[in-house]
Amino acid sequence: MLDNYNFTAAERFLRYVQIDTQSDPLATTFPSTDKQKDLGNILAEELLQIGLQDAHMDEWGYVYATIPSNTDKKVPVICFCAHMDTAPDCSGTNVKPIVHKNYSGADIILPDDKSQVLRLSEYPYLQSQIGNDIITASGLTLLGADDKAGVAEIMDLANFLMTHKDVKHGEIKILFTPDEEVGNGTGKLDLQKLGADYGYTLDGGDAGSLEDETFSADGVRLTIHGVIAHPGYAKNKMINAMKLAGLILDALPKDRLSPESTEGKRGFIHPVRVEGIAEKCTIDFIIRDFETPGLKKKEDFLRTLVEETLRAYPKASFEFAVSEQYRNMKDVLVLHPQVTDHAKTAITKAGLDVKMESIRGGTDGSRLSFMGLPCPNLFAGEQAIHSKLEFVSVQDMNKAVETLVYLVGEWENAS
Numbered sequence: 001m002l003d004n005y006n007f008t009a010a011e012r013f014l015r016y017v018q019i020d021t022q023s024d025p026l027a028t029t030f031p032s033t034d035k036q037k038d039l040g041n042i043l044a045e046e047l048l049q050i051g052l053q054d055a056h057m058d059e060w061g062y063v064y065a066t067i068p069s070n071t072d073k074k075v076p077v078i079c080f081c082a083h084m085d086t087a088p089d090c091s092g093t094n095v096k097p098i099v100h101k102n103y104s105g106a107d108i109i110l111p112d113d114k115s116q117v118l119r120l121s122e123y124p125y126l127q128s129q130i131g132n133d134i135i136t137a138s139g140l141t142l143l144g145a146d147d148k149a150g151v152a153e154i155m156d157l158a159n160f161l162m163t164h165k166d167v168k169h170g171e172i173k174i175l176f177t178p179d180e181e182v183g184n185g186t187g188k189l190d191l192q193k194l195g196a197d198y199g200y201t202l203d204g205g206d207a208g209s210l211e212d213e214t215f216s217a218d219g220v221r222l223t224i225h226g227v228i229a230h231p232g233y234a235k236n237k238m239i240n241a242m243k244l245a246g247l248i249l250d251a252l253p254k255d256r257l258s259p260e261s262t263e264g265k266r267g268f269i270h271p272v273r274v275e276g277i278a279e280k281c282t283i284d285f286i287i288r289d290f291e292t293p294g295l296k297k298k299e300d301f302l303r304t305l306v307e308e309t310l311r312a313y314p315k316a317s318f319e320f321a322v323s324e325q326y327r328n329m330k331d332v333l334v335l336h337p338q339v340t341d342h343a344k345t346a347i348t349k350a351g352l353d354v355k356m357e358s359i360r361g362g363t364d365g366s367r368l369s370f371m372g373l374p375c376p377n378l379f380a381g382e383q384a385i386h387s388k389l390e391f392v393s394v395q396d397m398n399k400a401v402e403t404l405v406y407l408v409g410e411w412e413n414a415s
């Protein structure tokens with residue numbers, strides 16, 4: 001269907017990555033950095049040029065736009081979403097993108113820091129990219145394919161649909177968000193105003209990959225109360241809460257249930273912070289499991305471990321407070337199987353193998369799903385994200401656009 005189409009994703013991408021949009025986890029403003037709006041303004045302007053008449057950026061830096069329906073059928077409203085910010089882990093200032101045409105499989109040495117070398121042996125995905133055009137940064141910064149690849153692909157989808165009216169589709173909403181990388185991409189989002197029934201984030205890696213599953217996540221704050229006494233006269237009286245905390249940490253399993261001992265579908269209990277004095281000590285844990293009821297099991301396990309550890313110290317006491325963080329998007333997506341099914345069909349029609357993946361973390365999509373917008377994550381082509389070796393191929397970006405074109409067609413067909 002797109003054989004004669006002049007894709008614009010790569011051209012757009014090369015411009016967008018040169019705009020610094022790094023977010024800041026320590027900021028108290030929204031968006032966390034004002035410079036993210038520099039890109040938001042450009043995207044809103046370009047969407048207007050493409051012909052999306054309601055395109056605009058709001059006061060919080062969100063870009064909203066609508067591609068009007070061109071079918072008589074009643075089709076659910078689909079939203080495509082990508083984030084504009086780049087990760088705080090690595091500089092995003094003065095990004096100099098480089099296109100390496102017709103990749104041969106040889107090492108790619110980044111010119112501004114020759115110690116930065118992209119090697120096939122370290123990034124096996126490159127095997128699938130031989131003959132493709134690979135875009136990298138120059139060695140001093142990240143590239144920003146996470147998630148400007150997704151942004152550029154959605155922009156190109158808009159361009160394609162507005163210039164190919166023969167492709168029938170329902171109403172489509174475009175959403176570009178700030179502050180995803182600092183965990184707050186949905187912070188000021190107006191879902192009512194967006195008015196979509198289902199969504200897809202474009203923020204995944206390998207061509208053909210589709211992520212419909214994330215961790216479910218809780219936090220536990222354990223507060224341990226010891227018994228305080230003057231240290232000169234503390235014999236048989238003092239119980240040091242910090243030492244109890246040490247016993248508890250030491251009692252955690254060493255070969256399982258931890259991030260450093262698990263992968264795949266296994267969850268964990270992970271202490272992330274200890275703070276205290278002899279009298280009182282708190283340990284913050286994060287609890288992760290793909291099965292939401294599995295969180296409760298892990299929390300019970302942890303509580304029992306604490307009780308058993310403290311049994312020898314009857315004068316010490318503890319509080320155990322559980323707080324919900326986020327939930328596996330699959331809990332929502334199983335209720336709307338067509339969202340994932342249409343994506344699988346579209347990926348296949350684009351000539352790719354579907355790779356179902358689970359995210360050992362959370363995404364804006366998990367939050368959106370529980371806010372009422374079921375929202376799996378589609379591939380955008382981004383690789384080696386949050387690093388100076390980040391890359392994406394022109395061909396993977398174009399495949400993502402093609403997938404989106406088939407995807408809007410699937411929703412129209414099925415209606």
Ligand SMILES: [Zn+2]
Pocket residue numbers: 083146147180203
């Ligand atoms: Zn991302």
